[in-house]
Amino acid sequence: MTWWVTRGMQRTLDALTTVASEVLHGHLSARVTSAGGGAELDTLAGAFNLMAGQLEQTEATRRRLLSDLAHELRTPISTIQLYCEGLGDGVLQWDLATERVLTENTARLARLAGDLDDVSRAEEGRLVFDLAPVTVGELIHSAVASHEDGFAHEGVQLIADPGPAHDTVLEVDANRLGQVLDNLLRNAQRHTPPGGTVVISAGLTGDEVRISVTDDGDGIPAQHLPHVFERFYRGDPARDRDRGGSGIGLTISRAIADAHRGGLTATSGGPGQGASFTMSLPQPPRRRTRRPAKGASQLR
Numbered sequence: 001m002t003w004w005v006t007r008g009m010q011r012t013l014d015a016l017t018t019v020a021s022e023v024l025h026g027h028l029s030a031r032v033t034s035a036g037g038g039a040e041l042d043t044l045a046g047a048f049n050l051m052a053g054q055l056e057q058t059e060a061t062r063r064r065l066l067s068d069l070a071h072e073l074r075t076p077i078s079t080i081q082l083y084c085e086g087l088g089d090g091v092l093q094w095d096l097a098t099e100r101v102l103t104e105n106t107a108r109l110a111r112l113a114g115d116l117d118d119v120s121r122a123e124e125g126r127l128v129f130d131l132a133p134v135t136v137g138e139l140i141h142s143a144v145a146s147h148e149d150g151f152a153h154e155g156v157q158l159i160a161d162p163g164p165a166h167d168t169v170l171e172v173d174a175n176r177l178g179q180v181l182d183n184l185l186r187n188a189q190r191h192t193p194p195g196g197t198v199v200i201s202a203g204l205t206g207d208e209v210r211i212s213v214t215d216d217g218d219g220i221p222a223q224h225l226p227h228v229f230e231r232f233y234r235g236d237p238a239r240d241r242d243r244g245g246s247g248i249g250l251t252i253s254r255a256i257a258d259a260h261r262g263g264l265t266a267t268s269g270g271p272g273q274g275a276s277f278t279m280s281l282p283q284p285p286r287r288r289t290r291r292p293a294k295g296a297s298q299l300r
């Protein structure tokens with residue numbers, strides 16, 4: 001009997017030792033299989049497998065991030081390189097067109113560096129927030145103010161409708177939330193053809209404020225919807241990249257909303273049906289009505 005029990009334990013422990021050593025040497029897909037050592041050892045083996053699974057997933061994300069990043073860097077760098085060579089060989093002249101290409105591509109690299117910095121800080125919870133009271137109306141109007149000209153230029157109507165949440169005071173980092181709304185409006189404009197409409201509205205539900213940016217443009221196919229918040233995800237890589245997107249905007253936006261104990265979600269009826277992005281934010285327990293806001297004046 002003792003021999004039987006000990007043999008089962010011994011086998012499971014041996015398996016654990018072997019697999020631990022495999023994982024240590026980078027074989028992250030190695031898993032322990034139960035050798036009948038009893039419930040406790042099975043639980044231990046299960047926990048070990050869970051940990052190995054987590055490590056494998058983190059490693060896969062890291063690899064994907066690095067290869068995406070390399071891919072993102074390659075295009076602007078090789079363009080700059082080509083132009084520099086062309087200028088050096090006298091094949092290209094320094095004119096407005098050359099200057100535009102070089103400026104655009106260096107700007108893309110700079111933006112990428114800034115975005116990456118933000119996304120890694122956000123994901124590790126290292127973004128610093130400067131919380132101050134601000135009303136929903138102020139958030140919406142200041143976001144709209146910086147986009148009005150761009151929308152008018154593209155022939156897309158931009159409507160701000162804070163509704164009953166207009167005077168609701170939030171305790172948030174207005175600059176960071178401005179960054180979120182800025183990205184949502186920029187995306188909406190980019191995906192709405194001339195003659196379309198984008199509405200930025202707000203609503204109150206229970207203890208939450210919801211700010212939505214809704215367009216009647218391109219829409220998002222159902223199979224793409226779960227991925228739009230992933231790093232470097234672009235629905236149409238060539239087109240979205242040409243229009244200056246790095247595919248990180250929504251990743252950062254969601255991280256900022258999450259850090260405010262809120263969230264960011266997307267819905268769409270499908271291609272051609274428009275899209276709607278909603279940021280939810282908790283209302284502070286007190287101060288639900290307007291007060292002279294300290295941070296507010298900076299926003300106007």
Ligand SMILES: Nc1ncnc2c1ncn2[C@@H]1O[C@H](COP(=O)(O)OP(=O)(O)O)[C@@H](O)[C@H]1O
Binds near residue numbers: 187233241
């Ligand atoms: N309003 C929208 N309508 C349609 N597709 C959208 C909209 N907003 C975002 N998307 C899709 O989500 C992708 C990721 O958005 P984002 O993270 O902001 O990256 P970027 O703007 O740099 O492409 C976009 O490339 C696009 O395919």
Ligand SMILES: [Mg+2]
Binds near residue numbers: 186249
């Ligand atoms: Mg974007």
